[in-house]
Amino acid sequence: MIDFPPYLLFLIGALLVALVRPAIGRWIALVTPLLSLALVWQVPLGSHVELVLMGHTLELFRLDALSRVFVLIFHLAAFLALLFASHLTARLEWVAGLLYSGSAIGAVLAGDMLSLFLFWEGMALSSVWLVWARGTERAYTAGMRYLIVQVVSGLLLLVGGLLYLHQHGTLSFGPMTLADPATWLLFLAFGIKCVFPMLHSWLVDAYPEATPTGTVFLSAFTTKVALYALARGFPGTELLVYIGAAMACFPIFYAVIENDLRRVLAYSLINQVGFMVVGVGLGSELAMNGALAHAVNDILFKGLLFMSMGAVLMMTGKIDGSRLGGLYKTMPKTTILCIVGAASISAFPLFSGFVSKSMVMSAALIEGHAVVWLILLFASAGVFHHAGIKIPYFAFFAHDSGLKASDPPNNMLLAMTIAALFCVAIGIYPQALYQLLPYDTGYWPYDVTHVLAQTQLLAFSALAFVWLNRRGLYPPELPSVNLDADWLYRGIGYRIGAALWQRGWALQAWLGERAQAWRQSAGRYLATHVPEGQLGGSPLSGAMVIWVAVILAGYLLLSFLPGMG
Numbered sequence: 001m002i003d004f005p006p007y008l009l010f011l012i013g014a015l016l017v018a019l020v021r022p023a024i025g026r027w028i029a030l031v032t033p034l035l036s037l038a039l040v041w042q043v044p045l046g047s048h049v050e051l052v053l054m055g056h057t058l059e060l061f062r063l064d065a066l067s068r069v070f071v072l073i074f075h076l077a078a079f080l081a082l083l084f085a086s087h088l089t090a091r092l093e094w095v096a097g098l099l100y101s102g103s104a105i106g107a108v109l110a111g112d113m114l115s116l117f118l119f120w121e122g123m124a125l126s127s128v129w130l131v132w133a134r135g136t137e138r139a140y141t142a143g144m145r146y147l148i149v150q151v152v153s154g155l156l157l158l159v160g161g162l163l164y165l166h167q168h169g170t171l172s173f174g175p176m177t178l179a180d181p182a183t184w185l186l187f188l189a190f191g192i193k194c195v196f197p198m199l200h201s202w203l204v205d206a207y208p209e210a211t212p213t214g215t216v217f218l219s220a221f222t223t224k225v226a227l228y229a230l231a232r233g234f235p236g237t238e239l240l241v242y243i244g245a246a247m248a249c250f251p252i253f254y255a256v257i258e259n260d261l262r263r264v265l266a267y268s269l270i271n272q273v274g275f276m277v278v279g280v281g282l283g284s285e286l287a288m289n290g291a292l293a294h295a296v297n298d299i300l301f302k303g304l305l306f307m308s309m310g311a312v313l314m315m316t317g318k319i320d321g322s323r324l325g326g327l328y329k330t331m332p333k334t335t336i337l338c339i340v341g342a343a344s345i346s347a348f349p350l351f352s353g354f355v356s357k358s359m360v361m362s363a364a365l366i367e368g369h370a371v372v373w374l375i376l377l378f379a380s381a382g383v384f385h386h387a388g389i390k391i392p393y394f395a396f397f398a399h400d401s402g403l404k405a406s407d408p409p410n411n412m413l414l415a416m417t418i419a420a421l422f423c424v425a426i427g428i429y430p431q432a433l434y435q436l437l438p439y440d441t442g443y444w445p446y447d448v449t450h451v452l453a454q455t456q457l458l459a460f461s462a463l464a465f466v467w468l469n470r471r472g473l474y475p476p477e478l479p480s481v482n483l484d485a486d487w488l489y490r491g492i493g494y495r496i497g498a499a500l501w502q503r504g505w506a507l508q509a510w511l512g513e514r515a516q517a518w519r520q521s522a523g524r525y526l527a528t529h530v531p532e533g534q535l536g537g538s539p540l541s542g543a544m545v546i547w548v549a550v551i552l553a554g555y556l557l558l559s560f561l562p563g564m565g
Contacts, residue, residue, distance in 0.1 A: 006105060007102040008102075009035055010102025010105065011099065013102075014102070026094070030079065030086060040063070045068065047063050049061035056165075058171065060115055065437075069438070073295070074224075078098075080418060082098075085213035096133070101217070102122075103126060111172065114161065116157070117157050124154060127150075128147045130210050130218055131143035133211050143209070145202060150222075152192070160181075167180060193226035194223055197243065200251075203269065204254075208319075212313045215262060219302050224295050224299060235283045240280050244276070244280070246274070247270055249382075251268065252379060252382030252383070255268055256382075256386050257482060261395055262310075264390060265305055278364065279363065284363055285438075297423070300352060301341045301352060304338075304416055305341040305342065307415060312327065312331070315405040325397065326400030331407050332407070339392050340424065342389070342392050344427070349451050351423055351424065352422070352424075355445045359445070362450075388458075
């Protein structure tokens with residue numbers, strides 16, 4: 001039993017950081033996740049905190065084998081992101097980062113849907129400031145779109161939870177099936193934040209517009225909380241297998257042609273979450289372990305890559321591959337750390353991605369999904385192309401851009417170094433991660449088959465990149481705007497909305513003209529047929545006649561509707 005949920009420390013820390021001087025607030029921000037982690041570390045599995053509200057039991061804290069994995073990695077991610085941002089003088093990102101991290105931790109510890117909803121929306125309201133903090137017009141508009149999508153997801157969660165309460169008589173958050181509207185609404189709410197295909201554009205729209213430090217926070221929490229929600233609510237749902245396979249595959253084509261390197265990483269984030277969603281959909285012990293382990297590793301290596309690109313952006317003011325290159329000469333430490341992240345996400349043996357991605361792919365074969373396994377194999381090769389090669393190659397090598405920049409401040413390098421050490425340590429000693437997972441499957445990644453197959457895949461992918469690049473067939477890094485699913489609401493949707501708006505004004509003008517004509521006709525009729533003074537000494541206006549006629553017509557219409565008479 002625990003009397004003080006750890007996420008409250010993040011809320012208190014955010015309040016203190018907002019009130020004290022920045023020099024002190026910086027240290028409070030860094031100490032907060034460490035204190036909270038020390039508190040959680042002492043809590044035994046099975047601990048919970050309950051509250052009875054209006055006859056319903058709310059579980060504000062529930063620590064089990066599933067939630068513990070996310071709680072531990074979220075604390076580490078919060079510390080690394082705050083350390084990476086500790087050079088800042090403004091407190092906005094520290095406060096927003098603490099609130100965002102605390103809300104994410106609260107969400108994975110919530111045992112009921114109402115508590116989950118509160119933290120779900122808390123994440124939305126706090127994380128948007130990490131986008132707006134950049135202070136550009138693009139960041140503001142992207143942040144507004146991001147906030148709208150996040151709030152819509154929360155509303156779906158709320159409505160789905162209330163319907164679930166009505167149908168099942170409980171708010172407890174646990175395994176369920178897609179058998180009624182309530183569960184479908186919950187599934188859609190989780191799917192929006194888990195960047196299902198056609199629901200993913202908010203991520204690639206907003207994340208690249210955030211601050212260099214804010215993107216590190218964003219990459220760690222929202223999609224992983226949604227993955228946790230799917231793992232908690234819909235494990236073994238076969239539909240997720242095919243959704244995850246599509247997620248792993250389609251971002252590759254966008255990432256290859258994208259010029260903005262942080263946007264490349266945003267597409268890569270969707271790709272990696274796809275592997276996790278496949279694992280949750282398969283539902284076996286090995287697959288679930290693989291999904292959770294890959295979530296942990298993705299937070300580390302994707303955070304490392306976003307940190308390295310954030311450092312490039314901060315030190316050069318540029319992030320487009322067409323305007324970068326040759327930075328290995330002046331940013332050697334950042335280059336090495338970025339390569340570690342690239343090797344990890346590409347699943348090189350002895351790096352963290354290898355020991356988790358192979359679990360999901362092995363589970364797909366064991367469960368008889370050979371086609372899905374082939375799709376994941378193709379996706380693995382694509383990851384190496386766009387994240388393992390493209391990111392470090394076009395940022396630090398390729399042509400010499402002539403940019404003269406130095407490595408970032410020491411706090412940023414330290415955060416990247418810690419993340420890189422975890423990527424290597426987990427790759428060399430995966431048992432340390434496996435011991436935290438819910439199931440003991442006895443899986444060992446370093447058998448001859450896995451190592452040889454992955455090495456061959458990486459070798460042929462590298463050869464393909466070199467050949468395509470030498471032949472001039474690889475898509476060049478050019479300034480461009482790539483159309484994605486958001487075109488439906490930012491392009492077609494905007495045009496439809498504008499057309500409807502114009503038609504609405506035209507309809508309003510037409511109704512105004514009709515009303516004026518009716519008022520004049522009614523006035524002439526009354527002046528001709530009604531004796532003066534019979535209506536109280538003043539002629540009845542045409543507007544009053546129309547108003548009364550509308551009321552009578554509405555009353556008569558309603559009287560004929562069922563249950564209204």
